Amino acid sequence: MPKESTLDSPVFYCGPTSHGKFGKYRLYMNWDAPYLQYKKNIGKKLYFKNIISWDAKAGGYIGNIIDTKQPPRIILETQSKSKIFKREFAFRHEDFENWLYWIIRGILKYSKAPLPDDKLTGLTNKHQAKVITRRDKNYFDQSHQVFVNTYDRIQQEEKNQSKKKSGNQRGLVGLFKKSPQSPNKMIDAPLTSGTQGIRAEGGTLYDTKILKKLGSGGSDTVIVEMNRLLSPILPPQNGVGQAGVRPSEPMAVKLANLKKDTLVDAGFYGGVQDLIKEARIMAALGKHKNIVGLIDAHAGTRFYLFMEKGYHDLAVYTPANMKKKKYPPLTPPQIRKYAVDILTGITHMHSKRIYHLDMKPENVILCNADTAKLIDFGLSKTRLLEPVKQKMLDEKWHLYGTLGYRPPESWNQTHYSQESHLMQRDDYAVGMTIFEGLLAHYCKWEGLKASTSEDASSVKKRIAYWEEMHRKENFRKKLEANGLLILADAAARLIDPVPANRFSAGEALGFIIQDKKQYRKDKLSGGKDALNALKEYQFIKTQLSKSRQ
Known part of the structure; x- marks a missing residue:
């Protein structure tokens, strides 16, 4: 919530009964209210739910140039029966941006009017x-209501179960509808032929046949490969081939089972909740070149999360897997490229106040165009899905994340009192990911053996190991000769045991890209990705610093 709970400004207003003339009014709005109030003699309300379209003008125009002397305006169109009414508000320049943000939030929350990017430039x-x-x-x-509504039902059922002192446990109420006419009926029927599949709630047509298992997710989920069926159905080519067969492309699909008779208190629904939360976080992150793409989601007798599929993760290059030599070694340009990709992806997340909280080489996959992308947002936290700020911060933080990638302050639970501390946790894990997933492979560092238990003392020993390795003169010469020394120095700053001294991912990104000549030499990226990442870092630098406050 902003500092002000109410906006109150003088405006010029022109409405359906104004005969094209502007008059002096006052405009009022309470934070998160479902309506605007405007008043001259008699107060009137304009409900956001009735708005069908809107526009904003930063000022008047002389040709194609904005005339800043003209007052900025917001135009709102409503519909009543078959008639459309236009209302126009002209603001003082100092009031305009604040009002525009409040009105857009009202449209976003209560209206179905579109919000295209080009209208948000004000x-x-x-x-x-x-x-x-x-x-x-x-x-x-809105496009996955059955899928998302399950989250609320599970939470309500868990509340109901926690209030029970005795008696039989029940499955989720309302999830398994008998009526085929019910809009919430969950359908997961088998395929009837090779040309038909099941259509997910968002419209994706998929083949339910599991091609192979790719791995296991947290909270009782499994990741498999399935086919996305494409349109149109292909005709035979020159009389060769089977008629009516759809082309397809592989997808990575995270599955969580949902069985009617499973007990809520056994924790079975945890996988479903995490899967739904992960899908919503991926949707909030939007399309980004370093975040794995969300294709669709579906609720059936199983819950499906459809994502783009990569080749393999960075874990194949960690010290524990180095001896297997399953994949060719990474080149210095690839190491620099993937490091930039990882830092750019996590910086993008932080700019949206979303925190990964489980960064590690296993959660970075390599995809088309030799690009590294972040995956697995099941443990991620964001204010977007936590209406109460304290609920997001009062967890048992030493249980979050993976052994070897948790910072020493994880065991000081009082440390997590604001969102910037969650960011610092990600920053540390990114530094460890760069050391273990990229640099160790190239320098043939053996790393420390994985432990089945961990505390602040053992974490500090791990930090000391990597700092010692990267300070050794022979390694520094090798790193410098191959353009990797700046990256190693940035990774060391990311894993600083003192959180206040630690680089943020954005700061590390800016630090390593200062060597522009090296990135321009890289034939793999031509320096383009790195320099674009630097621009992105500069763009969100202010937001990162503000979120630390």
Whole structure:
């Protein structure tokens, strides 16, 4: 919530009964209210739910140039029966951006009017990022209502079960509808032929045959490969081939089972909750070159999360897997490219106030165009899905993440009192990922053996090991000769045991890209990806610093 709970400004207003003339009014709005109030003699309300379209003008125009002397305006169109009414508000320049943000939030929350990117340019970068994040998450929720509503039902059922002192446990109420006419009926029928599949709630047609298992997710989920069926159905080519066969492309699909008779208190629904939360977070992150793409989601007798598929993760290059030599070694340009990709992806997340909380080489996959992308947002936290800030911060933090990638302050639970501490946790894990997933492979560092238990003392020993290795003169010469020394120095700053001294992912990104000549030499990326990442870092630097406050 902003510092002000109410906006109150003088405006010029022109409405359906104004005969094209502007008059002096006052405009009022309470934070998150479902309506605007405007008043001259008699107060009137304009409900956001009735708005069908809107526009904003930063000022008057002389040709194609904005005339800043003209007052900025917001135009709102409503519909009553078959008639459309236009209302126009002209603001003082100092009031315009604040009102635009509040009105857009009202449209976003209560109206179905579209919010295209090109109409959000009047907002500050910070407000624009907030609106786009919420808009993309809301679009996903609206197109996947059965999938998303399950989250609320599970939470309500868990509350009901916790209140029971005795008696039999029940499955989720309302999830298994008998009536085929029910809009919430969950359908997961087998395929009837090779040309037909099941259509997910968002419209994706998929073949339910599991091609192979790719891995296991947290909270009782499994990741498999399945085919996405494409359109149109292919005809035979020159009389060769089977008629009516659809082309397909492989997808990575995270599955969580849902059985009617399973007990809630056995924790079985945890996988479903995490899967739904992960899908909403991926939708909020939007399309980004370093975040794995969300294709669709579906609720059936199983819950499906459809994502783009990569080749393999960075874990194949860690010291534990180095001796297997299953994949060719990474080259210095690849190491630099993947490091930039990882830092750019996590910086994008932090700019949207979303925190990964389980960064590690296993959660970075390599995809087409030799690009590294972040995956697995099951443990991620964001204010977007936590209405109460304290609920997001009062977890048992030493249980979050993976052994070897948790910072020493994890065992100081009082440390997590604000969102910037969650960011620092990600920053540390990214530094460890760069050391273990990229640099160790190239320098043939053996690393420390994985432990089945961990505490602050053992974590500090791990930090000391990597700092010692990267300071050794022979390794520094090798790193410098291959353009990797700056990256190693940045990774060391990311794993600083003192959180206040630790680089943020954005700061590390800016630090390593200062060597522009090296990135221009890389034939793999031509320096383009790195320099674009630097621009992105500069764009969100202000937001990162503000989120630390």
